[in-house]
Amino acid sequence: MRIKDYGEMNLQDLDVMREIGSIGTGHAATALSQMLQKEVRITIPQVKILGYDEAIEAIGGNIEQIVGATLVKMDGDINGLMLFxxxxxxxxxIFDKMMGxxxxGFEQMDTMAHSALTEIGNIIICSYVNAFTELVDMHIGLSVPSAAxxxxxxxxxxxxxxxxxxxxKLMYCNADFVIDGKTYNDWLLMLPDIASLNRILEKLGVS
Known part of the structure; x- marks a missing residue:
């Protein structure tokens, strides 16, 4: 049965997306480990379908909290957004390891820091998407990343x-990075459009 909204995804659909999330964030941790030249692990991934207010609550609960974000658009077999x-x-x-x-606060960051924010987010997103494309055997093109x-x-x-x-609704994926024994919060929103989401589920045999 084809779904018409993220909210129609059942437990089996979410389990499949959670497995994809586990593989994708594992690849992202490997890329980050190579960048930092130290071990990076991840916590157990979560995948949830959340409304706007629920996503705010899950990410910190403060709508005015200043955050950094990297955005990449997907096209090809899958259309949508990836937001880290x-x-x-x-x-x-990351800045301390890379630049000392x-x-x-994010507001104090200079041009170099913004460029690093863009590149780090892009590496994490690309690692995730590359693992995803191998799993589902689909072509996904990625836009030039932008940071905000x-x-x-x-x-x-x-x-x-x-x-x-x-x-x-938003598809909220969360697997925190663990570096030197310390857990760091991060959030990934993977947002294929509904037609693309149906193609993913059909490809994996759950829809």
Whole structure:
């Protein structure tokens, strides 16, 4: 049965997307490990279908919280968005390892930090998508990444504005990175359009 909204996904559909998330975030952790030259592990992935307010709550509960984000658009066999959100502590850990610098807030970041934010998010997203394409045997093209620093509420309006005509739900994927024994929060929103989501589920034999 073809679904018409993210909210129609059943437990089997979510289990399949969780397995994809596990493989994708595992590849992202490997790429991050190579970048930092140290072991990076992940926590057990979660995949949830959340409304806008629920996503705000899951990510921190503060609509005015300033976050960094990297956005990449998907096309080809799958159309949609990939949005990676940075916690400041996680971003500073990466900046410290790469550039020997840290920042009191995202607002204080200079051009170099913004470029690093874009590149780090892009590497994580590309690693995730590459693992995903191998699993489902589909071609996915990725746009040039863009990064933004803004309030969480404003960042999350981007996918809602893009696909609000199809669904008011977001696919929230979460597997925190563990570096030097410390767990760092991060969030990935994978948002294929509804036609693409149906193709993924059909390809994997669950729809």
């Amino acid at each position: 959100l940075f916690n400041l502590e996680f971003a500073n850990t 610098m840290s920042y009191a 620093v803004n309030m969480l509420g404003a960042i999350l309006t981007v996918p809602i504005a893009e696909y609000g005509y199809e669904t008011d």
